Amino acid sequence: MAETSSSLKTGTVVVIAVALLAIAWIWLTGKPEPAKTGPPSPPPRPTRAQPRVPNPARGDVNGDGALDKADVEYLAEFLMGNGPEPIGDGDVNGDGSVDIKDVMYLRSHVFAGGPPPVPRR
Numbered sequence: 001m002a003e004t005s006s007s008l009k010t011g012t013v014v015v016i017a018v019a020l021l022a023i024a025w026i027w028l029t030g031k032p033e034p035a036k037t038g039p040p041s042p043p044p045r046p047t048r049a050q051p052r053v054p055n056p057a058r059g060d061v062n063g064d065g066a067l068d069k070a071d072v073e074y075l076a077e078f079l080m081g082n083g084p085e086p087i088g089d090g091d092v093n094g095d096g097s098v099d100i101k102d103v104m105y106l107r108s109h110v111f112a113g114g115p116p117p118v119p120r121r
Contacts, residue, residue, distance in 0.1 A: 042081070056088030059106055059117035063087030067117070072107045079103060094118030 051063030059067050062074040075090055077083030079100060090098040093105040094117075108114030 051087045057117070058089040058120055059092045059109070060088040061086035061090050061106075067106070068110060072103060072110055075106060076103050089117075089120065092117040094121075 053060070053063060053065035056063045056065070057067070059071060061071045061078070064070065071088075074083060075086060075092075075098075078086055078090070079098070086098065090102055092102040092109075095101065105114070106117070109116055
C-alpha cells in the first residue's frame with residue numbers, strides 16, 4: 001500500500017508541475033492588451049469618390065448622373081457621419097446649407113414626386 005501511495009503522490013506532483021509549466025508558457029507567450037487611454041477615436045470618414053458624370057446636377061450627390069434612391073441614401077449617410085462628402089451639390093433645397101432638410105426634400109422628390117432640386121443661382 002505504501003508503494004501505491006508514493007507513486008500516486010509522484011503522479012500528482014508531475015501533473016501539477018506540467019499544469020504550472022503550461023500556464024507559465026501561455027502567460028509568457030500571450031500578447032499583452034494595449035493600454036486604453038481616453039475614448040476611442042471614430043473611424044476615418046471615407047474619402048470623396050470621383051463623379052461618374054462631369055458637373056453633376058444639384059441633388060445628384062453620388063455623381064452617377066441620376067436623381068434616385070441612391071442619392072437619398074448617400075446624403076443621409078454623409079450627414080450621419082458614415083459616408084463620404086457629396087460629389088454633387090447636396091444643398092437640394094437651396095437654403096445655403098447641407099442638412100437633414102435636404103435629405104427630406106430629395107426624398108420627397110424621388111419617392112413622392114415633390115418639387116425638383118432648387119436650381120443654382
